[in-house]
Amino acid sequence: MSTVTLNIGPKTYTIACADGEEAHIEGLGAMIAEKYALLGASRAPLEAQNLLFAALFLADELAEARKRAAASEPAASPETEPAEADALRETIAQLESELEAVRQAAATPAARPPAAPQADLFVGTAPAEDVSDTLAEQLEALAARIEASAAALEAAAPSA
Incomplete structure (x- = not known):
């Protein structure tokens, strides 16, 4: 002291x-x-x-x-915050359903193109590996959008 x-x-x-x-x-x-x-x-x-x-x-x-x-300080409008949070929730739900649809399409054998003859591979039909890469990229992009929307929802409505 x-x-x-x-x-x-x-x-x-x-x-x-x-x-x-x-x-x-x-x-x-x-x-x-x-x-x-x-x-x-x-x-x-x-x-x-x-x-x-x-x-x-x-x-x-x-x-x-x-x-x-x-x-x-910016005045927080009680009317806009719930509306923004609802819009973000809707966006997240939509992105999650898109992600699930892409996952199911990737898992379904019918969604994969049939094996092409060797000659067709060089004429413009993508090999199965390229299709898998494309699906993986789509899944990653959707996951990134979902994460960004979830982060925005949490930031907009911390008490919701």
Whole structure:
């Protein structure tokens, strides 16, 4: 435990604080002393009243800063957030069904082209390996879209 001496107006105050907090407390004391000095000739006869007025100056500044901070934050519309979340859920459901359809198509032997004669391979029919690669790429693309939509849903509606 440490102590800090603050000079506010005509008086000196010794304040106990945690080790390492001395500079912070001195800075706060300087702010109070600055507000106390603003009282000038209109100081009250009692020191407690003067400190109260200095505290009121600081509280007024704090209230104004909070108002400015609240005004600068984007207002969240309760009507748009659920709508956005619903749209994202719908997109995810659609992507998941597309992914499932591609998986089923890849698993169905009828979906694979029949083995082509050797001559047809060079005339434009893709070999079975290329079809598998294409399906794998489609699955990966759909999975990436689903993950992106899920992340957007979580970001848009963290409490949903």
